[in-house]
């Protein structure tokens with residue numbers, strides 16, 4: 262998918278912080294937004310993992326993809342976002358971790374449906390390749406799920422979205438971007454009412470890189 266010519270993907274810089282916090286308030290109205298201090302810490306810990314989509318005519322960031330490196334064997338598959346990000350600080354970033362964890366991806370509603378999430382995900386895939394990592398892992402919200410949660414178990418909902426017989430505003434976009442579902446989990450985010458607090462663990466495995474030694478069967 263080609264990025265429209267008035268956008269570009271680049272790394273986050275301090276002058277982006279205020280705009281990013283503003284977008285965060287809009288896309289996650291029930292959550293406490295990142296602080297400028299947190300964004301500066303993410304940058305200090307792992308600058309090459311903090312991507313923004315810039316609207317070139319205004320120079321403003323309109324979307325982000327924030328990542329850190331983890332050794333997932335130290336976690337459980339159903340660990341919540343707070344645990345995987347050390348309460349949003351990214352202090353658990355492990356410079357030798359073989360997995361790139363996609364902690365967040367969001368795009369300002371005014372700029373959605375232009376392929377920005379796709380381009381941001383391609384940028385993170387480029388980082389996985391450049392750092393010769395095994396895979397990317399993330400947690401996809403399921404904002405279409407709460408509306409049907411009374412009548413449909415979460416695993417069935419996710420199966421239908423994967424099969425393409427049901428559309429979820431977030432998971433369907435991630436699937437188009439090349440992610441695969443590992444499993445649905447409950448309690449990934451704390452205030453995600455639209456998803457009835459469910460999410461899908463998703464991953465993209467780098468075909469160029471073997472799994473780390475602890476996953477090789479002998």
Ligand SMILES: CC(C)(COP(=O)(O)OP(=O)(O)OC[C@H]1O[C@@H](n2cnc3c(N)ncnc32)[C@H](O)[C@@H]1OP(=O)(O)O)[C@@H](O)C(=O)NCCC(=O)NCCS
Pocket residue numbers: 262288324365366367368369372373374375376377378379380400401402430431433434435437
């Ligand atoms: C999920 C989210 C990041 C997607 O961002 P986005 O930039 O709109 O994503 P894309 O444009 O790459 O893809 C979205 C859709 O637009 C379509 N699209 C892409 N480029 C397009 C174009 N030029 N014209 C029209 N449609 C286009 C894609 O095919 C995709 O279709 P789908 O929704 O039917 O799957 C965004 O909706 C968002 O920020 N949501 C709120 C925060 C959130 O929940 N983040 C996810 C956390 S897990």
